[in-house]
Amino acid sequence: MKLKLPRPNLREAGDKVRETEFWKSVFRPGSIFRRGYKDTQRDRALAMMNNVLYHLHPVKIKRHGLKLTYTFCLGGLSFFLFVLLTITGIYLMFFYRPSADIGAAQAYSDMLQIRNSVFFGDLVRNIHRWGAHLMVFTVSLHMARVFYTGAYKPPREFNWVVGVILLFLTLGLSFTGYLLPWDQLSIWAVQVGTSLAGYSPLIANQVKFILLGGIEVGPETLLRWYVLHVLFLPFILVLFLAVHFWRIRKDGGISGPL
Amino acid sequence: MATREETPMDQAVFDKTMETELGKGTDRRVAEGRARAAGVRAYRKAHGEPEREAKPAEERSHAPAASAAGGDGGAAAAGAAQVPAGAVAYAAPGAAAVRTAPPPTGKVPAPKPGAPDKHRLLALVAPEGIQRVEREQGDRINVFPHLLMEEFVSLLVMSAFLIVFSTFVNAPLRELANPNLTPNPSKAPWYFLGLQELLRYFHPQIAGVIVPTLILVGLMAVPYVDRNPSTKPGDRKLAITLFTMLFMFGAVLTMAGSFFRGPSFNWIWPWGQHTSLFFDL
Numbered sequence: 442m443k444l445k446l447p448r449p450n451l452r453e454a455g456d457k458v459r460e461t462e463f464w465k466s467v468f469r470p471g472s473i474f475r476r477g478y479k480d481t482q483r484d485r486a487l488a489m490m491n492n493v494l495y496h497l498h499p500v501k502i503k504r505h506g507l508k509l510t511y512t513f514c515l516g517g518l519s520f521f522l523f524v525l526l527t528i529t530g531i532y533l534m535f536f537y538r539p540s541a542d543i544g545a546a547q548a549y550s551d552m553l554q555i556r557n558s559v560f561f562g563d564l565v566r567n568i569h570r571w572g573a574h575l576m577v578f579t580v581s582l583h584m585a586r587v588f589y590t591g592a593y594k595p596p597r598e599f600n601w602v603v604g605v606i607l608l609f610l611t612l613g614l615s616f617t618g619y620l621l622p623w624d625q626l627s628i629w630a631v632q633v634g635t636s637l638a639g640y641s642p643l644i645a646n647q648v649k650f651i652l653l654g655g656i657e658v659g660p661e662t663l664l665r666w667y668v669l670h671v672l673f674l675p676f677i678l679v680l681f682l683a684v685h686f687w688r689i690r691k692d693g694g695i696s697g698p699l
Numbered sequence: 700m701a702t703r704e705e706t707p708m709d710q711a712v713f714d715k716t717m718e719t720e721l722g723k724g725t726d727r728r729v730a731e732g733r734a735r736a737a738g739v740r741a742y743r744k745a746h747g748e749p750e751r752e753a754k755p756a757e758e759r760s761h762a763p764a765a766s767a768a769g770g771d772g773g774a775a776a777a778g779a780a781q782v783p784a785g786a787v788a789y790a791a792p793g794a795a796a797v798r799t800a801p802p803p804t805g806k807v808p809a810p811k812p813g814a815p816d817k818h819r820l821l822a823l824v825a826p827e828g829i830q831r832v833e834r835e836q837g838d839r840i841n842v843f844p845h846l847l848m849e850e851f852v853s854l855l856v857m858s859a860f861l862i863v864f865s866t867f868v869n870a871p872l873r874e875l876a877n878p879n880l881t882p883n884p885s886k887a888p889w890y891f892l893g894l895q896e897l898l899r900y901f902h903p904q905i906a907g908v909i910v911p912t913l914i915l916v917g918l919m920a921v922p923y924v925d926r927n928p929s930t931k932p933g934d935r936k937l938a939i940t941l942f943t944m945l946f947m948f949g950a951v952l953t954m955a956g957s958f959f960r961g962p963s964f965n966w967i968w969p970w971g972q973h974t975s976l977f978f979d980l
């Protein structure tokens with residue numbers, strides 16, 4: 442006797458799911474997840490139009506915009522790195538307390554914990570650290586690419602200015618993060634870096650005091666820089682990124698070809 | 700824009716205005732708009748139709764057109780033109796006459812008693828108000844799948860690189876911070892080491908405040924200083940030379956500060972000693 446198992450009919454089940462109110466509420470009417478995808482011009486356009494990435498990309502771009510040796514995808518990589526740093530940074534925040542009281546520097550012992558006992562802690566920390574250095578690097582190279590292709594020329598002048606602000610914010614994020622491990626490397630790097638602020642004309646001491654939350658690098662500095670690092674600077678950076686991306690589209694997409 | 704009904708107009712006046720406007724060097728589209736308006740006005744006058752209150756074009760335009768010149772408009776939908784405030788008109792369905800909106804009072808308008816509960820807003824757009832969309836429709840490709848695939852692959856390559864690198868190379872973590880024990884040398888993060896190197900040669904106010912400020916402000920000013928419209932490398936020799944020199948200058952200073960400075964920030968040769976002792980990421 443042959444045993445007959447009921448074979449699930451996947452196609453039918455899929456159709457049923459696509460018919461549900463819930464599915465329809467998630468995917469917009471033209472979405473390829475509702476109507477299925479055939480590789481036609483129409484469906485390629487619909488795939489973009491019913492997709493959150495439509496905020497960033499139009500349906501079509503100049504063929505030249507695809508050329509890797511024009512942008513080297515450096516702006517895109519900077520953005521990916523920023524996303525990756527946000528994800529790994531949030532993970533690290535679960536295990537890190539920005540306190541540096543004398544004799545009980547939680548920040549440093551949390552770093553040791555992250556390295557030694559947190560699940561994938563050392564890997565995530567390494568990715569966060571190397572990714573941050575890499576981002577400073579890619580953003581600088583992106584700027585150089587924009588310069589050498591003359592992409593800052595009208596109508597893109599203002600987007601270059603936004604870019605310089607992004608560069609400044611990227612450096613700020615990197616530098617504020619550098620202090621957080623609270624080891625000999627970080628506090629002395631910050632000591633050296635901020636001592637320069639003590640030479641600003643007229644308001645030297647005020648600037649330094651605001652930066653450090655005191656007259657030298659101490660627990661107040663750590664708390665201050667932590668808030669700047671995990672909240673304030675990323676927030677501002679995202680605002681400027683929004684303007685940056687919006688302007689790329691409004692200025693007519695990628696510049697060029699040369 | 701949708702096709703519009705032809706409004707009767709006085710062709711002679713149209714031609715004449717067109718000629719004078721073009722003579723003045725007005726942009727063709729703008730000239731056409733002005734000429735058409737003049738023609739229609741003349742026709743209405745001649746045929747006893749009430750002339751609409753019309754302000755001179757200069758007054759009505761609120762400048763978006765001028766600022767859009769030169770942009771190829773890119774993603775902006777062709778029809779999405781800015782509407783000068785004065786040109787918004789209200790029209791009840793079926794009503795033929797076009798009324799201009801009353802001047803704003805600053806208060807929320809109350810519905811008129813007996814007004815129909817449906818209305819249409821018509822936008823009358825001065826020709827100057829239309830954003831020009833100049834782009835060759837020709838050689839365009841779909842973002843999906845081509846660009847998205849390229850971005851996805853670069854994302855994967857970068858993530859893979861970073862994960863592999865981070866698996867094998869540990870980020871530094873030194874001993875607990877000790878404000879009483881200054882390491883020798885004390886170095887800033889690598890991207891500031893160029894400035895720290897400059898400190899060896901200049902007063903801290905110059906190296907630490909004036910130079911970085913000049914760099915930031917100077918960078919922001921680049922597009923406004925370099926008025927050369929060409930993007931061809933051959934036409935930009937000066938700009939490219941200057942930028943390359945500055946970039947190289949920064950790179951050399953950064954390398955010097957990173958690898959050639961040992962204890963007390965004195966000069967060392969990296970092949971002579973263990974530079975890694977004096978440089979950390």
Ligand code: HEM
Pocket residue numbers: 512513514515516517518519520523580583584587590592593597600601602603604605607608611682685689694695696697
């Ligand atoms: C957080 C840092 C930044 C991010 C995430 C970012 C992102 C991007 C992206 C994704 C693009 C599209 C083209 C490409 O990938 O190359 C772009 C274009 C552009 N970026 Fe950035 N950027 C950043 C910083 C900068 C900086 C520092 C500058 C210049 C000082 C700059 C100026 C420009 C300009 C002018 C364009 C238009 C280029 C063109 O049309 O060819 N950006 N940016």
